[in-house]
Amino acid sequence: MLLLNGEVPPKNNMKTTPIIGLEVHVELKTKSKMFCSCDANHFHVEPNTHTCPVCLGLPGALPVPNKKACEWCIKLGLALDCTINEETFFERKNYFYPDLAKSYQITQLQKPFAINGKLNIDGHEIRINRAHMEEDTGKSIHIDASTLLDFNRSGVPLVEIVSEPDIQSAQEAKKYLNKIQQVIRYIGISDADIEKGSMRCEPTINIKVEDETGVYYTPLAEIKNVASLTGVENAIDYEIKRQIDQYQSDKITKNSTNKTTRGWDADKNQTFLQREKEGSADYRYFPEPDIPPVIFSKDQIEEIKKTLPELPDAKIAKYKSYDLSDYDANLLAEDLSFSNAFDAIVQALIGKPEFNEFAKFTANLFSGAIRQKLNETQESFDISKLSGEYFSNLFKAVKNSEISSSVAKQVIVESYETAKDPVEIAKEKGLIQVSDTASLEQFAKEVIEANSKAVEDYRKNPLAIGFLVGQLMKVSKGSANPQLAKEILEKLLK
Numbered sequence: 001m002l003l004l005n006g007e008v009p010p011k012n013n014m015k016t017t018p019i020i021g022l023e024v025h026v027e028l029k030t031k032s033k034m035f036c037s038c039d040a041n042h043f044h045v046e047p048n049t050h051t052c053p054v055c056l057g058l059p060g061a062l063p064v065p066n067k068k069a070c071e072w073c074i075k076l077g078l079a080l081d082c083t084i085n086e087e088t089f090f091e092r093k094n095y096f097y098p099d100l101a102k103s104y105q106i107t108q109l110q111k112p113f114a115i116n117g118k119l120n121i122d123g124h125e126i127r128i129n130r131a132h133m134e135e136d137t138g139k140s141i142h143i144d145a146s147t148l149l150d151f152n153r154s155g156v157p158l159v160e161i162v163s164e165p166d167i168q169s170a171q172e173a174k175k176y177l178n179k180i181q182q183v184i185r186y187i188g189i190s191d192a193d194i195e196k197g198s199m200r201c202e203p204t205i206n207i208k209v210e211d212e213t214g215v216y217y218t219p220l221a222e223i224k225n226v227a228s229l230t231g232v233e234n235a236i237d238y239e240i241k242r243q244i245d246q247y248q249s250d251k252i253t254k255n256s257t258n259k260t261t262r263g264w265d266a267d268k269n270q271t272f273l274q275r276e277k278e279g280s281a282d283y284r285y286f287p288e289p290d291i292p293p294v295i296f297s298k299d300q301i302e303e304i305k306k307t308l309p310e311l312p313d314a315k316i317a318k319y320k321s322y323d324l325s326d327y328d329a330n331l332l333a334e335d336l337s338f339s340n341a342f343d344a345i346v347q348a349l350i351g352k353p354e355f356n357e358f359a360k361f362t363a364n365l366f367s368g369a370i371r372q373k374l375n376e377t378q379e380s381f382d383i384s385k386l387s388g389e390y391f392s393n394l395f396k397a398v399k400n401s402e403i404s405s406s407v408a409k410q411v412i413v414e415s416y417e418t419a420k421d422p423v424e425i426a427k428e429k430g431l432i433q434v435s436d437t438a439s440l441e442q443f444a445k446e447v448i449e450a451n452s453k454a455v456e457d458y459r460k461n462p463l464a465i466g467f468l469v470g471q472l473m474k475v476s477k478g479s480a481n482p483q484l485a486k487e488i489l490e491k492l493l494k
């Protein structure tokens, strides 16, 4: 950047701070479209079959707002700690594009449903400017030299969430998107799938440069066509470097401080200039004359608020109050059904002295065996059917040293599959923890015999006992009491 007198500022002692904002578009999974009764599902559907005069933009067709979509937009606003405008209205954003049949998009500019929210990312508050309601466009499909148009997506309800430029790194942007996605999935208004296109994001970036001559801002760039979370991270990282490089190589002149729109090329892993950005004046926004103002009363908004589930931040705080680690707390809160299943199970011992211990025990099974089973089986594993009683029986058995924790992992999933008490399963399989000295000595002798190399290691380094204990656990199919096993091995090796 040039100074006012045309001089180039020195490049030493330069401090750079990325200023990043995110615009996120989310397609709502309502049954019907935003302003007509067409089926809103457009994935894997014969092109142009979910259309009508309204969403094809035919003259004289009148839009009627989808009440559910408006309620969901308010619900999202509430989940993002926004203030809800009781009276709002729609506006026309005018521009020509082949996939926009009306030549305008119905959206909200002056009075969005939700304003002034926030989202907490690792203790850093990202302010949210707005969440407003609008409609999706159709899709252009380019085949060789031709372009085909599919209007199934035209008019699908879309919520746009705009953050303030409070995000400071690509990593933080990714965390913000993950969290937006998590909240949206918690409240069940969209599957928010970036790869599928039901969630789309456009980062806006520039750099604050400070050196001994003053403070400068690089020109703002908005990045389009980023189709994955990793893409967002890479695009932001690329753009941060590019803008700093450009600043340093003095290619920025006073005339190029306009906003620009840049595309993201995922193959080349770089952004490229698309066009100088339009200001909102270029869209000739004006109130939509065919739709009267939309009014939600305080009571109606209160009713919507009641439908909010416990949200991720509250879940995480709750789990930390159970003395669970950050890792466990985050993992349990990852998705709502997982978290709710955990809550239902630990419920039984709330207020009991051993509660925290039980919560830790259950969290371990959830993050290990249960999560694994869930990943393997996807939908067919109904986690809400896990029995709290079975977990508490198993917990007592482990606490009384009847069952080892490794056996607990083995039997808990089986108890779900067979609807049988896991302690019973362990008994039937002979996996009750062996604490009697005679049997353990028998196992220990077997292990010592079979592992002469490890025994030698142990004579040189007592820490090598761990391997032998591990072998003994294996031989006993996980049923040996590990502490006793260790003591007996040490005794025999003396």
Ligand code: ZN
Pocket: 033, 036, 037, 038, 050, 051, 052, 053, 054, 055, 056, 155
């Ligand atoms: Zn329609």
Ligand code: MN
Pocket: 025, 134, 160
């Ligand atoms: Mn938009």
